[in-house]
Amino acid sequence: xxxxxxxxxxxxxxxxxxxxxxxxxxxxxxxxxxxxxxxxxxxxxxxxxxxxxxxxxxxxxxxxxxxxxxxxxxxxxxxxxxxxxxxxxxxxxxxxxxxxxxxxxxxxxxxxxxxxxxxxxxxxxxxxxxxxxxxxxxxxxxxxxxxxxxxxxxxxxxxxxxxxxxxxxxxxxxxxxxxxxxxxxxxxxxxxxxxxxxxxxxxxxxxxxxxxxxxxxxxxxxxxxxxxxxxxxxxxxxxxxxxxxxxxxxxxxxxxxxxxxxxxxxxxxxxxxxxxxxxxxxxxxxxxxxxxxxxxxxxxxxxxxxxxxxxxxxxxxxxxxxxxxxxxxxxxxxxxxxxxxxxxxxxxxxxxxxxxxxxxxxxxxxxxxxxxxxxxxxx
Amino acid sequence: xxxxxxxxxxxxxxxxxxxxxxxxxxxxxxxxxxxxxxxxxxxxxxxxxxxxxxxxxxxxxxxxxxxxxxxxxxxxxxxxxxxxxxxxxxxxxxxxxxxxxxxxxxxxxxxxxxxxxxxxxxxxxxxxxxxxxxxxxxxxxxxxxxxxxxxxxxxxxxxxxxxxxxxxxxxxxxxxxxxxxxxxxxxxxxxxxxxxxxxxxxxxxxxxxxxxxxxxxxxxxxxxxxxxxxxxxxxxxxxxxxxxxxxxxxxxxxxxxxxxxxxxxxxxxxxxxxxxxxxxxxxxxxxxxxxxxxxxxxxxxxxxxxxxxxxxxxxxxxxxxxxxxxxxxxxxxxxxxxxxxxxxx
Numbered sequence: 132x133x134x135x136x137x138x139x140x141x142x143x144x145x146x147x148x149x150x151x152x153x154x155x156x157x158x159x160x161x162x163x164x165x166x167x168x169x170x171x172x173x174x175x176x177x178x179x180x181x182x183x184x185x186x187x188x189x190x191x192x193x194x195x196x197x198x199x200x201x202x203x204x205x206x207x208x209x210x211x212x213x214x215x216x217x218x219x220x221x222x223x224x225x226x227x228x229x230x231x232x233x234x235x236x237x238x239x240x241x242x243x244x245x246x247x248x249x250x251x252x253x254x255x256x257x258x259x260x261x262x263x264x265x266x267x268x269x270x271x272x273x274x275x276x277x278x279x280x281x282x283x284x285x286x287x288x289x290x291x292x293x294x295x296x297x298x299x300x301x302x303x304x305x306x307x308x309x310x311x312x313x314x315x316x317x318x319x320x321x322x323x324x325x326x327x328x329x330x331x332x333x334x335x336x337x338x339x340x341x342x343x344x345x346x347x348x349x350x351x352x353x354x355x356x357x358x359x360x361x362x363x364x365x366x367x368x369x370x371x372x373x374x375x376x377x378x379x380x381x382x383x384x385x386x387x388x389x390x391x392x393x394x395x396x397x398x399x400x401x402x403x404x405x406x407x408x409x410x411x412x413x414x415x416x417x418x419x420x421x422x423x424x425x426x427x428x429x430x431x432x433x434x435x436x437x438x439x440x441x442x443x444x445x446x447x448x449x450x451x452x453x454x455x456x457x458x459x460x461x462x463x464x465x466x467x468x469x470x471x472x473x474x475x476x477x478x479x480x481x482x483x484x485x486x487x488x489x490x491x492x493x494x495x496x497x498x499x500x501x502x503x504x505x506x507x508x509x510x
Numbered sequence: 511x512x513x514x515x516x517x518x519x520x521x522x523x524x525x526x527x528x529x530x531x532x533x534x535x536x537x538x539x540x541x542x543x544x545x546x547x548x549x550x551x552x553x554x555x556x557x558x559x560x561x562x563x564x565x566x567x568x569x570x571x572x573x574x575x576x577x578x579x580x581x582x583x584x585x586x587x588x589x590x591x592x593x594x595x596x597x598x599x600x601x602x603x604x605x606x607x608x609x610x611x612x613x614x615x616x617x618x619x620x621x622x623x624x625x626x627x628x629x630x631x632x633x634x635x636x637x638x639x640x641x642x643x644x645x646x647x648x649x650x651x652x653x654x655x656x657x658x659x660x661x662x663x664x665x666x667x668x669x670x671x672x673x674x675x676x677x678x679x680x681x682x683x684x685x686x687x688x689x690x691x692x693x694x695x696x697x698x699x700x701x702x703x704x705x706x707x708x709x710x711x712x713x714x715x716x717x718x719x720x721x722x723x724x725x726x727x728x729x730x731x732x733x734x735x736x737x738x739x740x741x742x743x744x745x746x747x748x749x750x751x752x753x754x755x756x757x758x759x760x761x762x763x764x765x766x767x768x769x770x771x772x773x774x775x776x777x778x779x780x781x782x783x784x785x786x787x788x789x790x791x792x793x794x795x796x797x798x799x800x801x802x803x804x805x806x807x808x809x810x811x812x813x814x815x816x817x818x819x820x821x822x823x824x825x826x827x828x829x830x831x832x833x834x835x836x837x838x839x840x841x842x843x844x845x846x847x848x849x850x851x852x853x854x855x
Contacts, residue, residue, distance in 0.1 A: 143836050181839025226851030252703055505841040510827050
């Protein structure tokens with residue numbers, strides 16, 4: 132059933148028709164158009180289905196910072212490793228973080244060293260884990276954008292309501308929109324070097340899952356304040372092509388707006404309950420994004436009443452200084468779309484998925500990882 | 511006199527010490543399941559007879575799987591089928607198998623008995639003989655319930671010559687059926703996903719299907735075979751182009767056979783089915799003129815009912831495995847780096 136629905140968004144004939152329209156519109160624009168996808172899942176899908184190659188030459192897709200693992204600073208992994216080395220705890224993590232290198236180890240290496248690191252598939256699992264392991268504290272590595280925050284907030288609430296006292300959260304969650312604005316400002320000051328032009332970002336393919344929480348209305352400022360079009364887009368090839376076509380249509384009539392292609396999932400308001408949950412438990416603070424730097428109001432901390440569940444309050448973690456990125460790594464340029472992964476000298480030479488040097492290669496949804504996996508040779 | 515054990519009892523460390531307890535275990539458990547004249551001699555080595563002018567194939571593999579029982583099989587069935595399939599993939603008919611057990615103390619006899627029964631069942635069906643083995647019991651925590659090492663010997667069919675070197679551009683790649691079922695079945699049986707999705711492991715011996723193929727004239731046109739276990743089809747095809755850097759392999763996404771539930775689950779967890787383990791499938795590379803007929807023969811057996819051509823050997827992107835997507839675009843299929851982990855955040 133699920134697959135049938137997905138399949139209808141992969142129908143070759145419909146995709147071909149959509150491409151014809153795009154080609155027609157693109158011809159009329161008569162210049163290079165830079166469209167950024169800011170969600171890692173879009174990046175992966177574009178690479179996986181080879182969509183870049185299907186588009187007319189003047190339509191350039193560039194990848195933004197849309198993978199929560201990629202933008203999680205190295206210090207976060209180091210903190211987690213410090214806790215599991217120095218306290219008798221179970222470290223519960225999403226699989227996404229498991230192999231991400233810290234400054235000198237990874238969770239995978241710590242596990243092989245006998246540390247209790249468990250992969251969980253949903254935050255809910257830590258409740259069961261806390262009951263099974265009464266004699267051990269559980270530290271949950273809480274990362275992700277607004278997509279995962281409601282689930283985590285719900286678990287924090289449940290822990291509080293049930294008086295569970297052996298679960299702590301190492302908070303690394305991030306609100307996406309403040310970073311998106313920083314990105315727009317950055318992009319305005321950059322000249323995109325990859326294709327010899329002075330254009331900056333012309334429009335955004337906006338995230339699907341994340342938007343199901345925050346809703347279409349959260350993006351309206353993009354077109355109002357910055358005069359840029361954006362389309363909330365689903366993840367199937369047809370969705371992505373429709374999103375691109377809708378952006379091009381807005382460019383051609385010079386009427387930038389925020390539109391929603393992914394109406395089967397995303398509403399104008401978003402998920403009101405989920406948003407309420409987030410704000411009941413979390414409040415904003417500034418937060419460091421790997422590759423982008425410190426972004427005001429983009430991080431989370433627990434509100435009063437939940438602070439006792441903060442792992443950084445419970446455990447004595449020494450201050451970890453900012454860790455500098457590997458010399459030559461150009462992830463910060465990749466993350467803001469200034470260059471494509473191919474233009475980084477380390478890409479596929481020194482920096483590979485087996486031995487990632489920078490943020491965009493560490494997670495499977497990072498731009499460099501996606502380009503490496505599917506597009507590193509012109510096949 | 512050592513008391514005869516009850517199935518409900520637990521295996522004690524003494525059962526691995528080589529004394530009376532070990533004797534008791536071998537006589538009452540192992541020999542009960544493995545009825546072989548050669549084994550029953552209990553000599554230090556099994557002494558085997560072969561036709562002198564045949565080539566002999568020899569393989570070994572160790573099995574650890576958690577959980578040890580999963581939909582579609584258990585570690586016992588997995589261990590014997592795996593070794594049988596490894597022999598078949600070099601064109602050999604499996605004859606003799608060794609089974610060595612490393613058991614964690616405290617495991618119930620009942621569990622070991624079930625596992626031995628599974629091995630026995632496959633051995634009987636496939637007409638292979640368990641001729642030697644060993645049992646060790648290790649302290650609790652030193653292993654996860656039970657580890658099994660099997661080795662196997664088979665006689666290579668004279669009609670068949672399988673080697674990377676025989677592969678040439680234009681050859682066709684065949685898969686014997688739906689992929690990715692074993693890996694997903696085991697993953698799901700570990701629990702923790704919170705959704706109900708039933709996928710059976712494809713764990714099975716390929717012997718009945720491949721024997722049919724070996725007996726046909728066309729088998730001499732088969733260039734290469736491998737069972738795509740860990741790392742899935744991606745690993746097998748990448749191994750080929752790694753050995754044969756002068757060719758590439760191009761497969762078509764649309765042609766790769768997948769069941770509906772495997773497709774769904776892979777979408778949900780963002781897995782690439784090409785990277786996921788199979789335990790009852792074979793990848794065959796064959797001369798293109800005999801490809802259709804090879805598929806036809808495979809399909810005559812239930813194990814091969816979904817067999818199909820999925821691609822071909824080319825020279826266009828030497829040293830690479832390439833997937834042609836539904837839209838006609840092409841992308842790289844890489845050697846999987848490590849086990850797939852679900853993407854959540």
